[in-house]
Amino acid sequence: xxxxxxxxxxxxxxxxxxxxxxxxxxxxxxxxxxxxxxxxxxxxxxxxxxxxxxxxxxxxxxxxxxxxxxxxxxxxxxxxxxxxxxxxxxxxxxxxxxxxxxxxxxxxxxxxxxxxxxxxxxxxxxxxxxxxxxxxxxxxxxxxxxxxxxxxxxxxxxxxxxxxxxxxxxxxxxxxxxxxxxxxxxxxxxxxxxxxxxxxxxxxxxxxxxxxxxxxxxxxxxxxxxxxxx
Numbered sequence: 644x645x646x647x648x649x650x651x652x653x654x655x656x657x658x659x660x661x662x663x664x665x666x667x668x669x670x671x672x673x674x675x676x677x678x679x680x681x682x683x684x685x686x687x688x689x690x691x692x693x694x695x696x697x698x699x700x701x702x703x704x705x706x707x708x709x710x711x712x713x714x715x716x717x718x719x720x721x722x723x724x725x726x727x728x729x730x731x732x733x734x735x736x737x738x739x740x741x742x743x744x745x746x747x748x749x750x751x752x753x754x755x756x757x758x759x760x761x762x763x764x765x766x767x768x769x770x771x772x773x774x775x776x777x778x779x780x781x782x783x784x785x786x787x788x789x790x791x792x793x794x795x796x797x798x799x800x801x802x803x804x805x806x807x808x809x810x811x812x813x814x815x816x817x818x819x820x821x822x823x824x825x826x827x828x829x830x831x832x833x834x835x836x837x838x839x840x841x842x843x844x845x846x847x848x849x850x851x852x853x854x855x856x857x858x859x860x861x862x863x864x865x866x867x868x869x870x871x872x873x
Contacts (some may be wrong), residue, residue: 645728695838698792702717702721702729706786710744711747712748728792729834732762734762734790734792735791736753737764737765737767739786740769746786748786795831797825798825800817801821802817803815803818
């Protein structure tokens, strides 16, 4: 017995509608797929531009109960504030005491900041405004630390499009290099270098030519070698 298979064709209108039906079906599947993957892997934060701008901040400090230094909370907050302002040698620091004990601690704090690399921290006299002194006493403040600097605002690196990264990973994650740019911004000596070029200083042509000449004639100089055992 011979079996015959007959192929039948669907109407042309049906074939034309088929791609549209598939697109609608795929679009409907994207939302649950993204939700499932997002619950498993989490979402990110869209990156922001790195900027450098002048910033002035102030922090009220309290003296420890024994009177020998700053309280642990004040010391921790002062370190955090100074770190957020960039390199300490580029900051303009001012200390304002609110009482006699604060004036003594301010002098000691200025010396400690100078030893850490700060450029001549300035210690002001107790304010002549009695209202300001009274407000500080009521709040329990003994002195104030002010910092002025050209600071860099470094955002947290994350995913560019959190709502699309599980469906379109390449476009959802966004351009790579955020972590590298953030590391460079933290290490830059002058924050202005992030927004404008710097003119190079003049080179010493004689010294450069001398090094090439010594290399060509085989009269190279040995590198400094220090023997730490002697």
